[in-house]
Structures are given as C-alpha cells and as structure tokens.
Amino acid sequence: MNPLAGYLLVAALLFAIGLAGALTRRNAILVLIGIELMLNAANLNLIAFWRYGPHPEALTGMMFAIFSIAVAAAEAAVGLGLVISIHRHAKTTDLDAMNRMKG
Amino acid sequence: MNFAFYLISGLAVAGALAAVLLKNTVHCALALTVAFAGIAMLFLKLGAQFAGFAQILVYIGAVAILVVFAILLTRGSETPRDGVYSKFPLTGLAIAAAVFAVLGWAVLNSASVLPGAGNTSAAPTVTVMDIGNALMSRYVLPLEIVALLLTAALIGAVIVAMHEKEEAK
Numbered sequence: 001m002n003p004l005a006g007y008l009l010v011a012a013l014l015f016a017i018g019l020a021g022a023l024t025r026r027n028a029i030l031v032l033i034g035i036e037l038m039l040n041a042a043n044l045n046l047i048a049f050w051r052y053g054p055h056p057e058a059l060t061g062m063m064f065a066i067f068s069i070a071v072a073a074a075e076a077a078v079g080l081g082l083v084i085s086i087h088r089h090a091k092t093t094d095l096d097a098m099n100r101m102k103g
Numbered sequence: 104m105n106f107a108f109y110l111i112s113g114l115a116v117a118g119a120l121a122a123v124l125l126k127n128t129v130h131c132a133l134a135l136t137v138a139f140a141g142i143a144m145l146f147l148k149l150g151a152q153f154a155g156f157a158q159i160l161v162y163i164g165a166v167a168i169l170v171v172f173a174i175l176l177t178r179g180s181e182t183p184r185d186g187v188y189s190k191f192p193l194t195g196l197a198i199a200a201a202v203f204a205v206l207g208w209a210v211l212n213s214a215s216v217l218p219g220a221g222n223t224s225a226a227p228t229v230t231v232m233d234i235g236n237a238l239m240s241r242y243v244l245p246l247e248i249v250a251l252l253l254t255a256a257l258i259g260a261v262i263v264a265m266h267e268k269e270e271a272k
Contacts, residue, residue: 002214002215002217003108004217004218005210005211005214005217006108006112007145007149008206008210008217009207009210009211010112010115010116010145012203012206012207012210013116013203013207014115014116014119014138014142015202015203015206016199016200016202016203016206017116017119017120017123017199018119018123019195019198019199019202020123020195020196020199020200021122021123022195023189023194023195023196023198023199024123024188024189024192024195024196025123025187025188025189026186026187026188026189027128027187029128029170029173029174029177030123030128030131030187032170033122033123033131033132033135033170034123036135036162036166037119037122037123037135037138040138040139040142040158040162043142043146043154043158044142044145044146047145047146047149047151047154048149049218050149050151051149051150051151051227052217052218053218054218056227056229057227057229059229059233059234059237062151062153062154062229062234063234063237063238063242063245065151065154066153066154066157066234067242067245067249069154069157069158069161069162070161070249070252070253071249071252072161072166073161073165073166073253073256074252074253074255074256075256076165076166076169076170077169077256077257077260078256078259078260078263080169080170080172080173080260080264081259081260081261081263081264082263082264083173083177084173084176084177084263084264085263085264087176087177088266093177095189096189096190
C-alpha cells in the first residue's frame with residue numbers, strides 16, 4: 001500500500017474516534033479530549049503530506065502543524081478554564097444538565 | 104509500510120479508543136497521553152523531529168496535565184449514575200462512522216494519484232536551524248500572531264477560571 005495512504009487512513013480513524021468521543025460523551029472534559037484527538041489527526045495529515053509531497057524542503061506542512069499545535073494548546077487552556085468556571089456555577093460538568101444560558 | 108508503522112499506529116489508535124471508551128475520567132486522561140505519544144512517534148517516523156518533540160512537550164507535557172488538573176478540580180472522576188454517554192449515543196456513533204467511511208473511501212480511491220506512490224526516498228533532513236530560519240524570515244508574521252494569541256489565551260484562561268466575588272450571588 002502507498003505509505004501516504006496508510007498515514008491518511010490512521011489519521012481518518014483517529015479523527016473518527018475523536019468525533020465519536022466528542023459526540024457521545026456526557027462529561028465536558030471528555031468532549032474536549034475528543035476535540036484534541038481530532039486536532040491531532042489533522043496534524044498527522046499535515047505532516048504526512050509534508051513528508052511525501054513534492055517539496056518537503058519548503059517546510060510548509062511542518063510549519064502549519066507547528067502553528068496548529070500552538071493554537072491547540074491555547075484552545076485547551078481556554079476550554080478547560082471554561083469547564084472549571086462552569087463547574088463552579090452549575091456544580092456539574094454534565095453537558096446534558098447544562099440546558100440554560102442564564103446562570 | 105512496515106512493522107514499526109503498524110505497531111505505532113496500533114498503539115495510537117488503541118490509546119484513542121481507550122480515551123473515548125473508558126468509564127473513569129482519570130483513566131481516559133492517561134489513555135489520552137498514550138494516544139498523544141503514539142502520534143508523536145508517528146511524527147518522528149515521518150522525519151518531522153521538531154514537530155514530534157513539540158508534540159511531546161506541548162501535548163503530553165502540558166495539555167494532558169491540564170486535563171488531569173481540570174478533572175481533579177471538577178471532581179469528574181466520579182462516574183455519574185446515569186451513565187457516561189449522552190442521551191443519543193447511537194446518533195453520534197453513526198455520524199462518526201459515516202465520516203470515517205467517507206474519509207476512508209476517499210483515501211482508498213485516490214491512492215493511485217496521491218504523491219509519494221513510489222517515493223521511498225529518505226526523509227528530508229530538516230534541522231532545527233532550518234526551522235528557526237524559516238520562522239524568522241518567511242513565517243515571522245504568523246509567529247508574532249501566535250505569540251499574541253498565546254498571551255491572550257493565557258490571560259483569558261486565568262480570568263475565566265479565576266474566583267469571582269461572592270457579591271455576584
């Protein structure tokens with residue numbers, strides 16, 4: 001099999017697992033974990049295309065992945081801060097129990 | 104395609120599955136670090152040393168620890184009595200399976216036109232110096248914007264999670 005296709009399939013599988021986790025779990029932190037997995041799968045795609053693409057010396061895919069990691073770190077920090085703040089207000093991290101916009 | 108690839112991707116997928124399926128939230132966070140480590144090893148196997156080590160430092164070193172802290176601060180390790188899955192888990196599962204089916208079908212059907220079909224050449228050698236030069240020349244504007252974003256996220260996360268005054272009650 002084409003090596004790039006193998007990496008793309010693994011990334012697709014990781015993305016689907018992350019999506020399933022984000023859609024089916026009840027705990028807000030687990031939903032964030034699913035989103036992190038999806039972001040990682042996208043990064044894996046970027047790196048794989050960089051490695052097997054026509055111009056790896058241009059570093060485009062690698063730079064995209066590095067910036068994506070930085071943005072994902074910021075996203076995780078703000079997301080978990082929000083979860084902690086919501087837990088302080090509503091005393092729960094159950095997403096099905098958070099059905100009001102008014103605190 | 105060799106044994107190491109199957110081993111590493113199996114580890115990453117198993118870690119991801121465990122992170123999504125386990126009941127105890129702390130176990131999920133630990134399985135998540137296994138998945139992150141597997142993905143970092145895939146990066147290293149692709150010849151992206153800098154991205155692989157950045158992945159280890161940022162994800163295993165920071166994001167996983169943040170997740171564990173959030174679980175401990177919200178006492179999320181207690182399994183709720185009405186299950187860990189939301190009201191309609193089958194719908195979410197079906198959507199995820201459909202997404203994977205479409206992605207897998209697209210990859211398998213375009214395998215012949217993907218670049219690198221016969222490209223088994225050695226990984227391109229990219230030193231940290233090359234990355235630093237690129238960051239300081241061509242990508243200097245994105246670098247500055249990411250620096251601003253990280254500062255804003257740092258301040259924002261602290262403000263959002265900060266204890267507020269009791270007079271709000």
